[in-house]
Amino acid sequence: MTGVVEPPEASRLAHPDVPAAQLDHVMVVLAGRAILNDISLEVIPGEFVAVLGSNGAGKSTLLKALLGLVRPVAGSIRVAGRSPVQARSDVGYCPQVRTLDRETPLRARDLVGMGLDGHRWGLGGMSRRERDAAIEQVLAQVDALAFAEAPAGRLSGGEQQRLAIAQALLTRPRLLLLDEPLSSLDVRSQREVVALVDRLRRQLHMAVLFVTHGINPLLAVIDRVCYLAGGRAAIGSVDEVIQSDVLSRLYGSPIEVIRAAGRIFVASDEETHE
Ligand SMILES: Nc1ncnc2c1ncn2[C@@H]1O[C@H](COP(=O)(O)OP(=O)(O)OP(=O)(O)O)[C@@H](O)[C@H]1O
Ligand SMILES: [Mg+2]
Numbered sequence: 538m539t540g541v542v543e544p545p546e547a548s549r550l551a552h553p554d555v556p557a558a559q560l561d562h563v564m565v566v567l568a569g570r571a572i573l574n575d576i577s578l579e580v581i582p583g584e585f586v587a588v589l590g591s592n593g594a595g596k597s598t599l600l601k602a603l604l605g606l607v608r609p610v611a612g613s614i615r616v617a618g619r620s621p622v623q624a625r626s627d628v629g630y631c632p633q634v635r636t637l638d639r640e641t642p643l644r645a646r647d648l649v650g651m652g653l654d655g656h657r658w659g660l661g662g663m664s665r666r667e668r669d670a671a672i673e674q675v676l677a678q679v680d681a682l683a684f685a686e687a688p689a690g691r692l693s694g695g696e697q698q699r700l701a702i703a704q705a706l707l708t709r710p711r712l713l714l715l716d717e718p719l720s721s722l723d724v725r726s727q728r729e730v731v732a733l734v735d736r737l738r739r740q741l742h743m744a745v746l747f748v749t750h751g752i753n754p755l756l757a758v759i760d761r762v763c764y765l766a767g768g769r770a771a772i773g774s775v776d777e778v779i780q781s782d783v784l785s786r787l788y789g790s791p792i793e794v795i796r797a798a799g800r801i802f803v804a805s806d807e808e809t810h811e
Contacts, residue, residue: 555618557582557712557744558603563612565595565602572598574768575612580744582711585735587755588748590765596748597633599765600714603746604630617711624712629705633716633748637697641690645681645700646672648689652704675703678740679733695726699733706737713738716748727754734758751811752779753800779803 558580565573572595580586588596601607602614605621616624637648650672653663663671676682679699684692689700698718705713715734719727735758738745749755752762752775762778764771766787771778778784779801784792788805795802802809 554582556580556615557584557617558746559613559615560599560602561613561615563602563609563614565598565607566610567598567607571768573602573609573765573770576765576768576770577612578763578770578772580712580746582744583738583742584760585738585745585747585755585758587752587759587762588746588765589750589752589762594765595768596765597716599763600630600716600746600748603712603714604628626708627711629702629708629710629713629743631698631701631705631713631715631718634720636694636721637690637692639690641688643689644686645689645692645696646676646685649676649681649700649703649707652707671707675706678706678737679703693726694722695729698722698726698730702730702733702737706741709741711743713743713745715745717750718747719749719751719754724754731755731758753811756799756801775801 556579558578560576560578563573563576564571576599588599590596598607602609603616603621605625614621617627619627650668653668653671676685679702681696681699681703684696689697692700702715702718713734718730722730731754734745734747737743747755747759756775759775761773762775764778764784764787767789769787771783771787779794781792781794784794784803790805793804795804800811802811
């Protein structure tokens with residue numbers, strides 16, 4: 538890395554058409570097993586992609602590969618035109634399952650601010666005032682100003698999820714990675730989080746990879762799905778991918794897709810899920 542650091546706005550304006558994420562024949566092996574096997578995917582700026590698949594399919598691993606936390610043994614990954622490690626400040630990440638201790642003394646605002654600490658855009662390069670303004674901006678972006686002073690651990694799951702998204706927005710990412718942000722939320726909060734992410738990706742022209750077990754809350758907003766099974770991926774629109782023949786081929790066993798009342802159910806011998 539050179540000592541010259543481009544501010545995120547400048548790099549965004551200089552390369553508006555660079556894909557937010559590119560995976561080219563990527564293979565990731567963990568503990569001797571190919572978790573991702575020959576995955577190719579290009580995500581354009583502002584695109585909303587749902588990442589689907591059963592437990593253990595490799596959804597979180599895909600996000601970690603884009604973060605540079607796991608390295609592929611074959612193929613290549615680019616994020617905003619750079620290696621995942623070089624592109625860290627272009628990526629916002631909400632990891633899977635974060636429940637706060639109910640007694641945490643942190644206020645919502647302090648919790649979000651922790652996203653700046655230790656970051657290269659963090660306190661080192663920022664005045665107190667710039668830091669406060671950055672936190673205020675992301676709290677406003679996720680409609681969290683009303684509870685910014687509340688003890689974070691006492692907030693609802695949906696409110697905590699909005700704070701996690703606010704934290705991920707601090708570096709003005711070009712790619713937002715959300716790992717099961719809907720788990721443990723009720724239907725109304727799920728709807729709110731999906732609408733929020735949809736609005737943000739349009740306002741900020743930010744690509745989103747949204748890991749979920751249920752596709753139905755996302756049907757109105759997603760551009761494409763990336764369905765993972767057995768290390769492989771089926772990628773395309775909902776209508777292209779969520780089909781009995783496509784998923785049966787992907788799983789290597791019979792899968793039936795049922796569409797009813799505007800919802801989609803995926804049934805195998807073992808389970809039926811949304
Ligand atoms: N660090 C690791 N070392 C070895 N195996 C791992 C490691 N991380 C993940 N795995 C294995 O890789 C597979 C994929 O894990 P991953 O967490 O990506 O699945 P997932 O699709 O996110 O599942 P879930 O829906 O349960 O979150 C699993 O079988 C998991 O046990
Ligand atoms: Mg996971």
